[in-house]
Amino acid sequence: MGSHRRKAPSGFDRGAGAVAVSLLSAAAAVLGAAGASAAPSAPAAPADDTRAEVDRLHTEAEQATEAYNKAEERTGALRGQVRRTQDRIARQQERVNELREALGSLAGAQYRSGGIDPSVALLFSDDPEDYLDKAAVLDRISEQQAGQLDELQDALRELGQERSEGAGKLVELEKSRKAVAAHKKTVETKLTEARRLLNSLTEADRAAYDRASRASRTDLPDLSGAVPASGRAGAAVAAAQSAVGKPYVWGANGPSGFDCSGLTQWSYAQAGVAIPRTSQGQRYAGRQVPLSQAQPGDLVTYRSDASHVGMYAGNGQVIHAPYPGAPVRYDPVGMMPIASVTRV
Known part of the structure; x- marks a missing residue:
């Protein structure tokens, strides 16, 4: 009866096997390194x-x-x-x-x-x-x-x-x-x-940015039930609403273009009320009230330095001139950190 014992590997076979193992190990190491490097989140585009x-x-x-x-x-x-x-x-x-x-x-x-x-x-x-x-x-x-x-x-x-x-x-x-x-x-x-x-930017990215910049409410949102703080506040809100859609122009206070404080100053001027030219000055142009008590016509300033201002329109909306390239529009009152709410 013949023997079924396997033949011992030759020297050549042993060398080839060692090389194969070495190559597999190296491949595994490379794949592992690649997997490890791919693990963190991708950087911002x-x-x-x-x-x-x-x-x-x-x-x-x-x-x-x-x-x-x-x-x-x-x-x-x-x-x-x-x-x-x-x-x-x-x-x-x-x-x-x-x-x-x-x-x-x-x-x-x-x-x-x-x-x-x-x-x-x-x-x-x-x-x-x-x-x-x-x-x-x-x-x-x-x-x-x-x-x-x-x-x-x-x-x-x-x-x-x-x-x-x-x-x-x-x-x-x-x-x-x-x-x-x-x-x-x-x-x-x-x-x-x-x-x-x-x-x-590429044409597609620029178009996306422009859409985001103009992704605003230039149509009248639901402001039913919003009662102005006073008759002059109501007149100022009406003036601000008439400016919706007009361009942001830095240093301008109407009537064809506005920066943020220019819009609010012009709106109150249409109501016969003079307020300061700057957003910082407008912050102290009246009595400050909590956001929970905001009424149409109140001035809402933003950021710790009050460098931006809008006019509360009611139902959680403000009218403001955002920045170059974006027209006067409606936005949520909480669009950025609020510094104060001032009733003129």
């Missing part, structure tokens, strides 16, 4: 990063816009102050000139009538009584001259103060003008960079 960066730039541009609006508002106020100061200086200078002219006339009259010693004049006078009458007049002229001299000194002192104040206002005005220019440059730089990034 470049388009997502670009969109996030564009949103950040728009936020920073809006903050710079509100700083620009504040500086521009201050510049306007200073221009008015400088103009009024210059008017006062002109009037005061005219008064000084009149006083000087009057004093000159009195001095001339006194010189012509009283140029010699009074006792000598009396001795040679043909009519002593007439002389005494003239002397009394001269005394009164001297008293009047002294009074007008005091008045002239006061007027000159006031004129100097007005000129000093005017010079200070002009210096402050120049600083404010420079601040306006600096903030304007910042806004334009941010928006230029945002446009550059948007233009770097």
